[in-house]
Amino acid sequence: MVRTLQHPERDAITIDAVLSALADPVRRTIVTQLAGGHSEQACIAFDLPVAKSTSTHHFRVLREAGVISQQYRGTAIQNGLRRNDLEARFPGLLDAVLAAD
Amino acid sequence: MVRTLQHPERDAITIDAVLSALADPVRRTIVTQLAGGHSEQACIAFDLPVAKSTSTHHFRVLREAGVISQQYRGTAIQNGLRRNDLEARFPGLLDAVLAAD
Numbered sequence: 562m563v564r565t566l567q568h569p570e571r572d573a574i575t576i577d578a579v580l581s582a583l584a585d586p587v588r589r590t591i592v593t594q595l596a597g598g599h600s601e602q603a604c605i606a607f608d609l610p611v612a613k614s615t616s617t618h619h620f621r622v623l624r625e626a627g628v629i630s631q632q633y634r635g636t637a638i639q640n641g642l643r644r645n646d647l648e649a650r651f652p653g654l655l656d657a658v659l660a661a662d
Numbered sequence: 663m664v665r666t667l668q669h670p671e672r673d674a675i676t677i678d679a680v681l682s683a684l685a686d687p688v689r690r691t692i693v694t695q696l697a698g699g700h701s702e703q704a705c706i707a708f709d710l711p712v713a714k715s716t717s718t719h720h721f722r723v724l725r726e727a728g729v730i731s732q733q734y735r736g737t738a739i740q741n742g743l744r745r746n747d748l749e750a751r752f753p754g755l756l757d758a759v760l761a762a763d
Binding site: 577 | 682758759761
């Protein structure tokens with residue numbers, strides 16, 4: 562049985578949750594790395610200045626807000642940026658935030 | 663003596679504070695009203711679904727984040743949107759957020 566993680570559908574993504582998720586510098590680091598690099602990356606590939614448990618929390622906040630996707634690949638979790646969904650819901654927002662750092 | 667309220671200089675406006683400030687629907691209502699109407703409006707002119715003390719808190723969060731300006735005019739406070747400062751710091755961000763609601 563494949564474990565799956567919950568994600569909001571595109572139409573259920575709210576501006577409140579997205580702005581809250583992006584208001585944190587560690588979470589923006591994750592988003593920036595996903596935006597600039599490979600389309601999908603394991604959590605372990607991120608060089609974050611926080612403890613593993615804290616980083617797990619940040620990934621979860623981003624996923625529940627609809628900013629990233631997370632999927633199990635064996636025991637690892639692969640992360641992807643939901644760029645198309647974000648652009649469809651809030652045009653220009655992600656690029657404006659990415660340009661700010 | 664004129665009472666003044668503290669505002670961050672343009673360069674001291676941070677993306678963390680702006681995104682946090684805009685992540686709240688009541689605060690976005692204030693910003694939307696300022697963006698769409700007169701350039702400056704008294705707090706009393708906003709029809710907000712919260713108690714006065716709560717609304718005062720929301721105005722303060724917006725001011726301290728650098729999103730709005732607040733100035734005493736007699737006993738009332740006039741609010742203005744810092745559109746130019748926000749656009750200079752984070753181009754496109756305010757419009758993307760305003761379009762989301």
